Amino acid sequence: MNLLPTPEQIEITDSSAAFVADKVSIERTRELFEQGVLPAIADAAWAAAAELGWFALGLPEECNGVGCGLADEALLFRQIGRGLVPGPFLSTVLGARTAAFGGEQDLADEIVSGRRVGLVIPDSLDAIGADGSIVGAVQLVDADLDGMVLTVTADVAALVEVASLVDVNEVPCLDHTARLYRATGTGAAPVASVAASEDPIELRGHVLVAAMLTGITEWARDTGAEHAANRIQFDKPIGVNQAIKHPCADMAVQAQLSYSQMLFGALAVDEGRPDVVFQALTAHVTAVAAADFATATTLQIMGGMGFTHEHDVHLYVKRMELLSHTFGAPGLWLARLLELPEPS
Amino acid sequence: MDLRFSPEDNAFREEVRTWLAANVPTDRRPKRGPEMREYDLAWQRKLYDAGWGNVAWPIEYGGRDLPLIQQLVWFEEYARTGMRPIDTRFVGLAHAGPTLMARATDEQKSFHLPKILKGEVVWCQGFSEPEAGSDLASLRTKAVVDGDQLVVTGQKIWTSFADNADYQELLVRTNPDVPKHKGITWVICDMALPGIEIRPIRTIEGGADFSEVFYDEVRIPIENVVGGIDNGWSVAMSTLAFERGTAFTISQVQLAASVEELIELARSRRSLNGRPVIEDDSLAQRLARARADCAALRALTYLGISKNVDSDQPGPEGSMMKLHYADLAKRVYKLGIEILGSRSLAIPHVEDDTEWIDKHLIAYSTSIGGGTSEIQRNIIGERVLGLPR
Numbered sequence: 001m002n003l004l005p006t007p008e009q010i011e012i013t014d015s016s017a018a019f020v021a022d023k024v025s026i027e028r029t030r031e032l033f034e035q036g037v038l039p040a041i042a043d044a045a046w047a048a049a050a051e052l053g054w055f056a057l058g059l060p061e062e063c064n065g066v067g068c069g070l071a072d073e074a075l076l077f078r079q080i081g082r083g084l085v086p087g088p089f090l091s092t093v094l095g096a097r098t099a100a101f102g103g104e105q106d107l108a109d110e111i112v113s114g115r116r117v118g119l120v121i122p123d124s125l126d127a128i129g130a131d132g133s134i135v136g137a138v139q140l141v142d143a144d145l146d147g148m149v150l151t152v153t154a155d156v157a158a159l160v161e162v163a164s165l166v167d168v169n170e171v172p173c174l175d176h177t178a179r180l181y182r183a184t185g186t187g188a189a190p191v192a193s194v195a196a197s198e199d200p201i202e203l204r205g206h207v208l209v210a211a212m213l214t215g216i217t218e219w220a221r222d223t224g225a226e227h228a229a230n231r232i233q234f235d236k237p238i239g240v241n242q243a244i245k246h247p248c249a250d251m252a253v254q255a256q257l258s259y260s261q262m263l264f265g266a267l268a269v270d271e272g273r274p275d276v277v278f279q280a281l282t283a284h285v286t287a288v289a290a291a292d293f294a295t296a297t298t299l300q301i302m303g304g305m306g307f308t309h310e311h312d313v314h315l316y317v318k319r320m321e322l323l324s325h326t327f328g329a330p331g332l333w334l335a336r337l338l339e340l341p342e343p344s
Numbered sequence: 345m346d347l348r349f350s351p352e353d354n355a356f357r358e359e360v361r362t363w364l365a366a367n368v369p370t371d372r373r374p375k376r377g378p379e380m381r382e383y384d385l386a387w388q389r390k391l392y393d394a395g396w397g398n399v400a401w402p403i404e405y406g407g408r409d410l411p412l413i414q415q416l417v418w419f420e421e422y423a424r425t426g427m428r429p430i431d432t433r434f435v436g437l438a439h440a441g442p443t444l445m446a447r448a449t450d451e452q453k454s455f456h457l458p459k460i461l462k463g464e465v466v467w468c469q470g471f472s473e474p475e476a477g478s479d480l481a482s483l484r485t486k487a488v489v490d491g492d493q494l495v496v497t498g499q500k501i502w503t504s505f506a507d508n509a510d511y512q513e514l515l516v517r518t519n520p521d522v523p524k525h526k527g528i529t530w531v532i533c534d535m536a537l538p539g540i541e542i543r544p545i546r547t548i549e550g551g552a553d554f555s556e557v558f559y560d561e562v563r564i565p566i567e568n569v570v571g572g573i574d575n576g577w578s579v580a581m582s583t584l585a586f587e588r589g590t591a592f593t594i595s596q597v598q599l600a601a602s603v604e605e606l607i608e609l610a611r612s613r614r615s616l617n618g619r620p621v622i623e624d625d626s627l628a629q630r631l632a633r634a635r636a637d638c639a640a641l642r643a644l645t646y647l648g649i650s651k652n653v654d655s656d657q658p659g660p661e662g663s664m665m666k667l668h669y670a671d672l673a674k675r676v677y678k679l680g681i682e683i684l685g686s687r688s689l690a691i692p693h694v695e696d697d698t699e700w701i702d703k704h705l706i707a708y709s710t711s712i713g714g715g716t717s718e719i720q721r722n723i724i725g726e727r728v729l730g731l732p733r
Binding site for chain 2 (some may be wrong): 001002003004005006009023033050069071079080204221225228233236237239240242246249250252256257259260264265267268271273279281282285286294334335337338342343
């Protein structure tokens with residue numbers, strides 16, 4: 001038992017953080033979405049991420065992937081969350097896996113080399129069929145109209161052609177960095193699908209979302225604490241006051257809980273633990289609660305600035321909301337958690 | 345990174361589980377008095393005889409000095425037996441003993457440490473005072489050097505098991521004229537000395553584990569001082585480096601086990617409307633949250649232990665674990681009372697019900713004892729986040 005990162009994992013963290021700061025800084029993201037470029041990531045940056053192998057990291061070598069574990073992928077996604085990186089990284093990584101495990105290796109190769117896959121967020125659970133097809137009203141996040149989107153349920157993950165959908169209309173997204181469509185499915189057969197029993201793509205998704213939320217919580221913790229230490233009122237830093245200091249401490253605890261459980265969930269998937277469903281769902285539940293608390297806390301600590309468009313905190317609040325509604329909702333996950341056997 | 349334990353550690357777990365299953369006391373622990381003391385010490389003697397006297401103590405003091413991961417395994421298995429995390433053996437094994445190892449003379453160590461390990465004595469702690477709680481260094485109990493004796497006068501409070509203790513780790517003010525941290529002395533006090541009066545404090549759940557201890561010119565041999573006169577603050581702090589997060593596992597595992605029992609209880613009991621309690625959506629969600637929070641607490645504990653494997657200085661996870669545990673324990677045991685509903689009003693109704701009521705009431709202490717949650721937040725804010733004092 002050891003939850004410390006290996007030198008290779010530290011390298012993943014450091015190099016991805018450096019890439020984010022260099023190629024997809026929040027300043028750049030803001031320029032792009034102000035210009036109406038959505039998702040707000042430059043094609044060159046997306047291509048560079050593909051070039052670095054980000055979409056192949058967790059794919060097995062026999063599927064032309066790098067063959068790293070979910071824990072490694074999660075450390076990468078933590079930096080994506082922390083840096084508020086826009087773009088469909090989650091659905092593209094899971095989409096490549098769905099293609100590869102669904103017998104469409106050529107498609108997997110295309111996705112890994114940079115073809116984007118959007119994410120489906122259904123209006124209701126029954127909008128996704130048993131085979132992963134779209135049969136009702138859904139929202140598409142960062143989809144390309146000539147491309148594919150990913151559906152994920154507890155039973156199946158599937159890739160569906162956007163061209164097979166009807167009533168596709170773009171609407172503004174709460175997350176300014178994302179492109180959102182509303183659409184209706186026609187039940188068209190998926191291009192590829194993978195049953196949960198073959199590969200737990202849903203659980204990988206919960207862990208990767210938890211990783212991004214962990215990055216958000218860590219950003220909020222550091223931003224709030226820095227402001228508390230430096231903002232002077234009544235001739236002293238506001239952080240000397242326990243009404244400020246103690247919520248900062250609570251953010252530190254929440255961030256560490258979120259990080260620890262995210263790792264536990266990732267390793268549970270990698271090692272095929274019997275309680276893997278419980279651990280992965282718990283990672284998502286824990287990370288949502290932590291990020292919700294931390295973003296709200298830092299917004300409050302920032303005072304009036306936290307309420308502005310100019311400060312970045314609202315972008316993190318909105319991303320957190322998007323990730324809280326990815327692959328279900330907290331109430332549904334909690335209901336499932338209670339039904340599962342006692343964790344081992 | 346790896347969640348799995350090595351084959352050696354798994355074999356060790358099997359050994360521990362087998363031994364505990366065959367040896368854990370099966371009779372109920374008496375709640376107070378000499379019977380409780382004898383129960384705890386008999387258990388310690390049994391542990392010692394089998395080589396389990398203390399898994400963390402160095403071998404030179406008779407301990408097992410297990411690698412940290414095997415300590416974790418030991419405490420996880422120990423927790424599953426349902427034995428209490430803290431009993432009359434606690435101060436000797438986890439606080440006074442390690443302090444003596446770090447700072448006492450060879451004579452003091454060779455006299456006291458074997459007695460603690462062999463289950464011959466009970467130690468208690470004399471730190472807190474009515475006017476010195478979170479601000480421990482402001483303590484006032486006075487000690488005057490008179491020849492080869494310290495003459496102690498004053499009062500301590502929140503001393504667990506004082507009425508069953510043989511010795512006390514006692515902090516006294518030997519110099520009132522220097523900054524408060526500098527005039528304190530750590531001394532071994534024989535609880536049988538004349539001039540000591542013990543008054544039990546009745547607590548919220550009806551127990552009396554705590555006492556006030558009064559000292560009226562109690563004469564303690566000066567050779568009982570550990571670490572030198574006026575050096576007591578650093579002596580008291582030296583124990584902290586000993587705790588590397590494994591013993592906490594008992595509380596974490598037992599809290600998770602309580603959540604599982606509460607889920608079962610909620611399935612078997614009915615609400616006022618006649619439906620199983622588990623069908624109350626708000627309660628079900630909170631039970632599920634508690635289950636998730638216990639899992640995350642385990643993950644946090646594992647991360648802290650992983651960090652401490654290669655480090656002599658424990659990280660801030662200790663304060664984080666304690667803070668989160670306190671919040672969670674209070675939420676969990678409140679759920680117990682809610683599941684019982686109005687039946688929780690009739691205290692002696694059923695043995696199991698009584699236990700949930702006790703646990704709920706005792707849980708209020710988790711955010712007070714051993715450093716309040718507010719103090720933990722100060723520590724995290726200042727030492728982890730670097731916020732100004």
